[in-house]
Amino acid sequence: MTLEELKGVVSEVGLPAYAAKQMADWIYKKKITRISEMTNIAVAKRALLEESFEIGAYPPSEYQKSKDGTIKYLYAAGPGRFVESVYIPTDDRATLCVSSQVGCKMNCLFCMTGKQGFTANLTANQILNQIQSLPENDSLTNIVFMGMGEPLDNVDELFKVLEILTAPYGYAWSPKRITVSTIGVMKGLRRFLAESECHLAVSLHSPYPMERLSLMPVEKAFPVREVIDLIKQYDFSHQRRVSFEYIVFKNLNDSLKHAEALSCLLGGIPCRVNLIRFHAIPNVPLETSDITKMERFRDFLNAKGVVCTIRASRGEDIFAACGMLSTAKNVTFV
Numbered sequence: 276m277t278l279e280e281l282k283g284v285v286s287e288v289g290l291p292a293y294a295a296k297q298m299a300d301w302i303y304k305k306k307i308t309r310i311s312e313m314t315n316i317a318v319a320k321r322a323l324l325e326e327s328f329e330i331g332a333y334p335p336s337e338y339q340k341s342k343d344g345t346i347k348y349l350y351a352a353g354p355g356r357f358v359e360s361v362y363i364p365t366d367d368r369a370t371l372c373v374s375s376q377v378g379c380k381m382n383c384l385f386c387m388t389g390k391q392g393f394t395a396n397l398t399a400n401q402i403l404n405q406i407q408s409l410p411e412n413d414s415l416t417n418i419v420f421m422g423m424g425e426p427l428d429n430v431d432e433l434f435k436v437l438e439i440l441t442a443p444y445g446y447a448w449s450p451k452r453i454t455v456s457t458i459g460v461m462k463g464l465r466r467f468l469a470e471s472e473c474h475l476a477v478s479l480h481s482p483y484p485m486e487r488l489s490l491m492p493v494e495k496a497f498p499v500r501e502v503i504d505l506i507k508q509y510d511f512s513h514q515r516r517v518s519f520e521y522i523v524f525k526n527l528n529d530s531l532k533h534a535e536a537l538s539c540l541l542g543g544i545p546c547r548v549n550l551i552r553f554h555a556i557p558n559v560p561l562e563t564s565d566i567t568k569m570e571r572f573r574d575f576l577n578a579k580g581v582v583c584t585i586r587a588s589r590g591e592d593i594f595a596a597c598g599m600l601s602t603a604k605n606v607t608f609v
């Protein structure tokens with residue numbers, strides 16, 4: 276719950292408004308797991324709270340560990356519903372890739388979550404639970420909303436989570452440690468750009484509208500040109516960073532002509548392009564580009580003044596890499 280929501284709770288049980296802040300301290304800073312531990316709240320009021328509310332986090336129901344150290348966790352998210360999140364430790368950081376929906380409506384051709392279809396939005400509680408119950412929670416340095424689902428298609432719950440993560444009453448994380456990834460859902464993106472200071476990552480994958488449409492049906496509703504024009508209205512030279520994700524498919528979007536078109540499209544935005552290897556998924560006739568072509572693409576963009584890097588793949592052997600998350604199989608166990 277946000278502080279405003281906690282104020283509603285304290286007023287419901289007849290506590291003064293300042294008790295909301297005390298409760299936030301217990302939940303988000305001291306991370307207690309029982310309401311009875313809130314010792315600065317009257318015993319009778321704690322009993323009243325316990326009748327209607329619970330606190331704490333529930334643990335993942337399964338995990339798989341990759342040979343590269345990446346760990347994929349499975350969480351129940353209501354009856355017959357599951358989501359995955361991915362913990363990615365490296366030498367200098369530890370990142371959690373968080374899910375925002377059970378499945379996804381967007382049906383990108385290259386994505387297992389898209390193939391699963393959409394079941395439900397996660398609540399703020401279910402999103403935060405992936406962070407709070409993570410066994411490696413104490414070592415986390417970064418959070419990326421790049422797991423299952425399109426975060427800006429679940430914008431109200433996302434904003435509650437971002438507030439709790441960054442507010443002084445909550446986890447008090449710097450927004451610079453958090454990245455929200457989107458394929459460009461315009462209404463949510465407008466709100467995000469106006470209200471949040473977290474980093475933004477936009478899934479691009481092709482500079483050409485028809486080609487992008489063949490990979491990402493969302494291009495029809497939210498053309499990439501409009502997404503870029505909107506982003507250009509904001510100042511990215513200070514705190515917030517914008518990056519563009521570009522999965523590189525063999526003989527589809529890996530030519531220097533594409534790199535040239537991409538540099539024209541992004542011209543004027545201080546940004547980074549992340550090239551991502553395509554991870555093969557069943558029944559999708561796409562292949563990943565080879566590393567030589569990816570390096571040529573990267574070098575071309577860098578020479579044009581567009582910062583470009585090739586992102587290391589993590590967790591492919593446990594289906595935890597980019598585009599590979601799916602819990603369709605878990606539903607059969609219920």
Ligand code: SF4
Pocket residue numbers: 379380381382383386387388389390422423424425458
């Ligand atoms: S890539 Fe993202 S937006 Fe597209 S289907 Fe997968 S989860 Fe949804």
